[in-house]
Amino acid sequence: MVVAERKPIEEILAMVADFKKVLLVGCKGCVTVCCAGGTKEVGILGSALRIARKKQGNPLEVVEHTLERQCDPEYVDQLAPMLAGNGFDAVLSMACSVGPQFIAKKYTIPVYPMLNTTFIGGALEHGVWAEFCQSCGNCIIHNFGGLCPIARCSKSLMNGPCGGSANKKCEVSPEIDCIWHLIYDRMVELGQLEKLRPVFPIKDWSTSRDGGPRKIVREDLKL
Amino acid sequence: MRLNYPPNVRIVNVPCTGRVDVIHLLRAIETGADGVYVAGCMEGECHFRNGNIKAKRRVLAVKKILQEVGLEPERVEMFNVSASDGPRFAAIAREMTERVRALGPSPLRDPEVCAAWMEAAQ
Numbered sequence: 001m002v003v004a005e006r007k008p009i010e011e012i013l014a015m016v017a018d019f020k021k022v023l024l025v026g027c028k029g030c031v032t033v034c035c036a037g038g039t040k041e042v043g044i045l046g047s048a049l050r051i052a053r054k055k056q057g058n059p060l061e062v063v064e065h066t067l068e069r070q071c072d073p074e075y076v077d078q079l080a081p082m083l084a085g086n087g088f089d090a091v092l093s094m095a096c097s098v099g100p101q102f103i104a105k106k107y108t109i110p111v112y113p114m115l116n117t118t119f120i121g122g123a124l125e126h127g128v129w130a131e132f133c134q135s136c137g138n139c140i141i142h143n144f145g146g147l148c149p150i151a152r153c154s155k156s157l158m159n160g161p162c163g164g165s166a167n168k169k170c171e172v173s174p175e176i177d178c179i180w181h182l183i184y185d186r187m188v189e190l191g192q193l194e195k196l197r198p199v200f201p202i203k204d205w206s207t208s209r210d211g212g213p214r215k216i217v218r219e220d221l222k223l
Numbered sequence: 224m225r226l227n228y229p230p231n232v233r234i235v236n237v238p239c240t241g242r243v244d245v246i247h248l249l250r251a252i253e254t255g256a257d258g259v260y261v262a263g264c265m266e267g268e269c270h271f272r273n274g275n276i277k278a279k280r281r282v283l284a285v286k287k288i289l290q291e292v293g294l295e296p297e298r299v300e301m302f303n304v305s306a307s308d309g310p311r312f313a314a315i316a317r318e319m320t321e322r323v324r325a326l327g328p329s330p331l332r333d334p335e336v337c338a339a340w341m342e343a344a345q
């Protein structure tokens with residue numbers, strides 16, 4: 001999933017400093033699962049903003065709403081009746097950064113991101129998430145025991161480890177596992193160590209960002 | 224045990240403090256409570272394994288939010304008290320009341336909302 005975290009409340013308060021009434025919109029997709037922008041987090045941020053502004057003697061009306069998703073136009077369209085003539089100064093989106101862009105595309109009202117969209121990853125345990133993929137557009141992890149050296153090696157090495165790997169940890173931080181150590185262990189476990197012997201060819205990055213923003217078109221799904 | 228505790232303390236029953244979430248504490252503050260505390264079982268004695276540890280983490284999260292919005296984090300607190308320890312229950316009620324009195328009334332207190340809330344609680 002897309003993993004995100006809420007911006008500091010101080011930064012958000014500065015964004016809304018001039019507003020009197022805002023629509024705070026959550027998303028029931030990835031950001032609900034990573035506890036950053038679902039109904040629950042909308043409630044918490046809404047309450048925090050109201051408390052802060054009431055304390056300043058300059059109340060802010062925060063209307064809370066959560067959409068099924070903010071990355072599909074049919075759900076973003078559902079905001080139309082709320083935004084028609086209700087005097088909102090801005091929309092605050094608690095979706096990943098796709099959400100505010102979809103809202104901005106559809107409505108002529110200032111839109112602010114409440115989250116920092118951080119990575120594609122998964123939960124290691126309750127309350128802990130880590131990065132697992134960098135969406136390079138041409139997955140090659142089967143060559144590395146199913147582990148991604150692009151997202152999970154600090155230098156994205158195809159032929160690791162580098163000289164900095166020590167005690168299973170990456171030289172960048174003792175907090176980071178050296179993925180190349182894990183790849184080696186995994187290949188030994190699978191009895192496929194020989195597969196690591198040849199030098200892995202230079203990766204074709206044309207599927208990544210080199211052609212600008214990417215798009216997927218599926219004719220079979222069009223209506 | 225006919226123990227007295229300050230009458231300003233309003234009790235909200237929950238099946239386990241693990242049920243208490245960040246939003247519950249924030250809503251109390253938002254609607255004008257001068258302080259809120261969670262009285263959970265002693266650590267290691269939760270009937271639902273670790274509800275009181277979860278409550279403690281959530282209280283810490285609320286303290287952080289209060290700090291960020293410019294309120295005193297001391298207005299929320301987590302206490303551990305055994306269900307059979309009446310005297311300690313009364314003691315923490317007094318301790319929290321004194322602490323909140325020292326901080327003064329919440330700047331969010333809205334007399335009308337407050338009255339309605341108290342009425343609903345009774």
Ligand code: SF4
Nearest residue numbers: 133134136139140148
């Ligand atoms: S190889 Fe590319 S697509 Fe596969 S996990 Fe790594 S970054 Fe993601």
Ligand code: SF4
Nearest residue numbers: 153161162170171178
């Ligand atoms: S120590 Fe390991 S993870 Fe870190 S940069 Fe070197 S090979 Fe990559």
